[in-house]
Amino acid sequence: MASQLTSLATALVASVLLARVACAQSARVVATPPLLNSSGYYVGNRVPLKGSPFQKLPAGAVKPGGWLKGQLDLDASGIVGRMGEISNYVKFAESGWVNPKSDVGWEEVAYWLRGYGDLGYVLGNASIQANAKKWLNGILRNQKPDGYFGPEKLRTSIKGLPDLWPHMLMLDALRSYYEFSGDVRVLPFMTRYFKWQSTVPSATFKSGGFRACRWADNTDSIYWLYNRTGDAFLLDLAKKIHDNSENFTDGVPSLHNVNIAQGIREPGQYWMQSGEARHLNAVEKNYQSIMAQYGQFPGGGFAGDELIRPGFGDPRQGFETCGFVEFMHTHEMMTRISGNPLWADRAEEIAFNSLPAALTPNHKGIHYITSANMVQLDLGANTGQFTNRWSMLEFEPGANTYRCCPHNYSMAWPYYAEESWLATSDKGVAASLYGASEASVRVGDGTEVRWSETTAYPFGETVDFKLSTPKAVQFPFYLRIPRWTKNAEIRVNGKKVEVVAKPLAYVVLDRMWNNGDTVSLRLPMQVELRKWSSNMNSVSVSYGPLQLAFNPGEKWAKTGGTPAWPNEAVTPVGAWNYGLPQNVKASDFVVDVKSATSASANQPFTLENVPISLKVKARRVPGWGADSRGIVRVLQASPALSNEPLESITLVPSGAARLRITLFPTVSSRQDALDWSLILPVHNFTMSTSFGAEDPEVMVDGLIPTASNDSKVPRFTWWNHLGTTESVSLDFKSPQRISSASVYWFDDTGTGKCRVPASWRLLYRDGGAEWKPVPNASAYGVARDQFNSVSFAPLMVTGLRIEAQLQPNVSAGILEWKTDAK
Secondary structure (H helix, E strand, C coil): CHHHHHHHHHHHHHHHHHHHHHHHCCCEEECCCCCECCCCCCCCCCCCCCCECEEECCCCCEEECHHHHHHHHHHHHCCCCCHHHHCCCCCHHHCCCCCCCCCCCCHHHHHHHHHHHHHHHHHCCHHHHHHHHHHHHHHHHCCCCCCCCCCHHHHCCECCECCCHHHHHHHHHHHHHHHHHCCCCHHHHHHHHHHHHCCCCHHHHHCCHHHHHCHHHHHHHHHHHHHHHCCCHHHHHHHHHHHHCCCCCCCCCCCEHHHHHHHCCHHHHHHHHHCCHHHHHHHHHHHHHHHHHHCCCCCCCCCEECECCCCCCCCCCEEEHHHHHHHHHHHHHHHHHHCCHHHHHHHHHHHHHCHHHHECCCCCCECCEEECEECCECHHHHHCCCCCCCCCCCEECCCCCCCHHHHHHHHHHHHHHHCCEEEECCCCEEECCCCCEEEEEEECCCEEEEEEEEECCCCCCEEEEEEECCCCEEEEEEEEECCCCCCCEEEECCEECCCCCCCCEEEEEEEEECCCCEEEEECCCCEEEEEEHHHCCEEEEEECCEEEEECCCEEEEEEEECCCCEEEEEEECCCCCEEEECCCCHHHCEEEECCHHHHCCCCCCCCCCCCEEEEEEEEECCCCCECCCCCECCCCCCCEECCCCCEEEEEEEHHHCCCEECCECEEECCCCCECHHHCCCEEEEEECCCCCCCCHHHHHCCCCCCCCCCCCCCCEECCCCCCCEEEEEEEEEEEEEEEEEEEEEECCCCCCCECCCCEEEEEEECCCCCCEECCCCCCCCCCCCCEEEEEEEEEEEEEEEEEEECCCCCECEEEEEEECCC
C-alpha cells in the first residue's frame, strides 16, 4: 500500500511539474489588455466611461531600484528635495495655498508639490512625506465655504474670471496623497471644489491664453474622482470643459511647446466619455503632425524653445524641460488610456535620451532647454536664436529665473517610477516601463503578490523577474515588447517560452504562479542607423532604446550663484564637427558594454559612469561650426565635402552627454558633395534692430523660400520699426572676393505689416571701419517671391551691409541673403 501511495505521489508531482513546464512554454500575444469597466482590484473606469486596459497602482506600491532609484535619490538631495532653500515661491508661511490671509502664490508651489510628494512616496522618505503632508494639510484646512481653495486673488485674476490652471496641478498632489494615505478629507474636498467649478462661466475655460490649452489636467482629476464617487455632475463638467476649452480634436491650436505636450492628450481623455474614435485618433494625429514638422531628430522631443516656429526644425533648436516632463506624462497617461505600447516606448525615449541631459549630474542645476545638437551651454544664447532672452542653456538652480521648469521637473522620475508597473483590468499585472524595482499588486483571486525586477535596462538587454506569493495563484502577466527589438526571448523558470514576441505588442503569460517563480525577458539590442530625410539627410545612431551622441569633452565652470547652488557653464574641450562616412553601416560600429554592476550604478548618465559606448570612424566637416553665441550652426545638405583624415570617435548615450551631437551629417570626398565652408563663411552679424529672438544667421542658412510669405523658412525682420532706414551687416571670417549679392525679401501682405522695402543698397568695407557703397552696382530690385540680385565689379571685402529704406507705415525683413563670396 505504501509503495502504491509513493508511486501515486510521484506521478502527481510529475504531472504538476509537466503542467508547469507546459504553462511556461505557452503564451499569447495581444495588442492591448482588454478594456473592462469596474474590473480588477484597482480603480478603473466606471460606466459610462470606456473600459480601462490598465489601472494605475496606488502611490507607494512601486519601489524603484538601480539607476532609477539613483535618479530619485539625486532628486531628493537636489533641487526637488531642497526647493525651499532656493525658491522664493516655496515659502510655507507666505503662501496663499495654505495661508488664507495671503494672496501670494501661483503655479510654482503646485508644480513642485505634485512631484515632491510622490518622490517621498516612491522612496519611502519619511522626511519628504512629512513635509508634503504639512503643505497638503494646510490646503485641505483652508478650503472656502463655496468649495474654492488656494490664493484668493486667482478667483478674478483673468479679467474678472478665475485662473484655475495652478489648481489643476494641486489636485494631482492631493490625489497621490489620498492614494498613499487614504485621507478621508480628500474626496469631499475635491467634490466641493468641482461643484464650485461647475458654476463658473463657460468663458473661463477659454480664457487666460495658455491656460485654455491645459484643461486636460483638470479633466483627468474629474475622471479620477468620478471613478471613486460616481457623481454624475462630474461628467457634465467634463463635457462643459471639453466643449468650451481649446479644440485639440481638429488640430493643434497653440504654438507653445508645453501647451502642445499637455494638450494633445485631451481628446484621448475625452474619448473615454464620448466613445468617438475621432477623439482617440486625434491624439496620434496631432503627435504625428508636430513630430513631422518639428521633431525630426532623436531624443523624443520637438523644437519648442518656448514656441514652435515654422522653419525652426534643426536639431540645434531646443525643447523646454517642462515640455519633456509633460510629454512623458502624456505618454504615460496614453499608455493607460489606450493600452497601446507605443506610448510607453515614447516615454522611455525621452527618459533615457533627453531628460537626464537637462540637469547637472548632481541634480542641483537645470536648464531651460535641451537640444539634440548642442555644443556650448552658457549665457551666450540669451541674445537671440531662441524665443526668450533669459538664461536658456546655462545650468542654474533656476527657481527664481524662469520659475516653471525647476518646480515642474519634480514629477518626472517619480511619475515614471509609478507608471513602470500597471494593474490590468483582467486582474493581472503589466511590466510597462522596464527598470529595477519591486511592485506589490493584488492579482487573480485577490492575493497580493510581489514582483522583484532586476535589470540594467536600458544599458542591458535582459530583464529578470522573481515572484513572491503566499500561495499559488492564477493571473496574467503582461510583458511589453518594444518597437526596436527583434527576436525577443522569454523564459519561465529557465524554460524557453515558444512565442513570436512581435514588437509593439504584449506577451501574456497567463498561468498558475507559485512562490519563487522566475521570468527572464531578453530584448536583443543592435546598432541601427536612421536617415532623417526631412533634416538634410542627416543620420542618427541608436542601440536598443538608447540614442547615441558624440561628446567633445566638457569643461565645467562656475559662473555665479552660491557654493551650494552654483550656476555653471559647459564648454567643449575638443572638436565636435564630425560627420559619418556616406556609406556608413551598422557593422562599422564597435560596441563596448560594461558589466551589469556598472550599468546599474546610481548615476549612469555621466561621461564617467556611462555603461555603453560605440566606436566608429568619422571625418571633421570643414565650415561647420558654432555661431557667435556658441550655438551649433544649422545642418546643410548631406553628404558634406570633407577630405579630412578618418578618425576614430566614441559615441555615448545622449542622456549622459550635456554637450552632444546626435544628428550627424554624412561626409564624402567626391566633388559633387556640398562644400559647407562656402555656405557658412560668416563670422558675425550686426543690425540696427531686430524683432525679439530672431536670429540674423537665418538669412544665410541655405534654406530657400518658395515665396516671400513662406512661413516654413526662418526670417529676420526689423519689426516693429515702420518707415525707417534700417541695416544689417555681416563680417566675414577672412577677406572674400565678391561680385554679386542676392536678397529674398520677406513680405507678409494679408497677414502682417512687413513689405518689401521702398529701396535698398549694398555697402562694403575692406578692412577698415568705414562702410562704402559698392561702386557701379546694377539695379537694386524689390520684387516679391524671388531673389533680387545686384552685381558689380569684383571687390575684396571683409564685410557687407544691406541698408534698406522701409515703406511708410510698414516694416521689412529678409528670408535669405546670398553672395558669390570666394
